[in-house]
Amino acid sequence: MRYFITLLFFFTLHLSCAQTGTQTIETMQYDGETRSYIVYVPQSYTGQSKVPLVLNLHGYGSSMSHQISYGEFRDIADTANFIMVVPNGLLDVNNLRTWNYFQQNGPDDIGFLSVLIDELSAQYEINENRVYATGMSNGGFMSVFLGCNLSNKVTAIASVTGTMLNIHVNTCLPNKPTPAMFIHGTEDTLVPYSGNATFASVNYVVGHWVSQVGAYTSPQIFYMPNIVLSDSSTVERHLYSGGSNGATIEHFKIVKGGHSWPGASTDIDKTNYDIDASKEIWRFFSQYDRQTLLKISDNNQNHEVNIVPNPNSGNFTIHTSHNIDEVEIYSIEGKKIKSSSNYAVNNHEINVESGTYFVKMLINNKWKHSKIVVQ
Incomplete structure (x- = not known):
């Protein structure tokens, strides 16, 4: 039987001078496992008004401690006034941390993340209409899986170097229009841009989400300024507009980019520095609240x-x-x-x-x- 303890331990980590908020590590018991997560609360948070919540999920073999700096949002949270949570996945048989979006009999990460949202909403003044999920690689896959299976709580999603399993694409039917962003390099060898026997191609996944929100199938394409020539990559921004209740789908195509987070402080694989993925993700998220997306528009009625x-x-x-x-x-x-x-x-x-x-x-x-x- 599942049981839940709100807090097992709580302490403050030392922050660099770039961030001014409070960073803590907390744990809960869920489904017989101790689950840990980092919470970042900006200095501007007063508890007097509700603020957005961003879930930031690490990649396979990574951890919350690595992801909080690799997929950096803390300086953005300081100015935009949102709370961020960076949870740990559980260890697999190879002793590597992962998110379970494919094993029917594995850990219930959907359930854990759902309860985590509830716990943070009880602990802080969270605007439950503005809960967002993003992640890197395995965490990107999981954020997309949340968009499919937890759209009653997650307003919008953004995946960096993560797509979907082929077997999941056409059975993914969120219960509301769910805006989605996909950031992916064309030379990603771990999650190939063109897909393989396991992973759906980026274009196919984007097309599915375009159809999910009812957006126009032909995108506007913007060629981002190539401001850093030394990274040997360029960026195209594909915007699919016209979706239900203003929902859009965006795809940043990193031409000659690898399996990496654009703008990250660490270059792990052909990282692009023409854009900052974290800033683009927050720009995208900040447009949407769940209540508006649930409205029945004249367009839908027609x-x-x-x-x-x-x-x-x-x-x-x-x-x-x-x-x-x-x-x-x-x-x-x-x-x-x-x-x-x-x-x-x-x-x-x-x-x-x-x-x-x-x-x-x-x-x-x-x-x-x-x-x-x-x-």
Whole structure:
């Protein structure tokens, strides 16, 4: 049985002169494990008004102590007045810290991070409409997984060098439009930009999140100034706008960049220094609050889609007032089983076998999602 203790120990770490806030290490018991995390509270925090919360997740084999300086947000928190938490993943069989976004029988990191948000919200004045998750590599994968499975608490996500498992992409259906940012190098050899048998390609993952928020499928592309020639890389910013309730998707394509955090103080693998990933992530996060993203906009109403009956016995009809340009159907495992285009308005029947399916529909250059059960 899970049990929870709010605080086991608490002490202040020495801070460099660059940061003015308070940094503490805390622990909790969750699912029989002692979970540790660093909390950074800016000096501007008074407890009189609610502030945002940023979860910052380390990569595989790294730790909270490394990530808090490698994926540096403390100076930004000082000026923007948000609280940051940097938790530790558990040790795996190789004695390396990791986040579990793929093992069904492994540690329940979704549950732990959910409870962690609750605990910090009880301990501090947290604006629960402004909770964000970011991370590096394995932590980036986990932040995306939170966007899929904890969107009732996480407002927006940003992943640096992390994508999604192929088996997760088409079964990821957040319960609200969830803005997402992906920062990835084209010469990343650990999580290849073009994907592999395990990891989905960056373009495919970005496309999924574009469809998830209903943004336009063609991005605006901005070529960032190449201010540091010595890093041998350049940056393209791809902005997908027009999503539900103002949600956008952003992708920073680091051309010739490696498996690294742009702007980091340590160059571990072809690090780009034309942008500061932490500053770009906060700029992105700061646009969004969950309450606004949950509103039903006129745009959503104009593109309303209903699938009936649901559940059904093998046939279903798609009702919409607009032309459906394309329909894709995926199994619960994420395998595409049907893809068709040029549907007529309103009624169209598709025969499938019994099971749970995910339906994606392209309507007026925007993707819409739905889940059906065939009995």
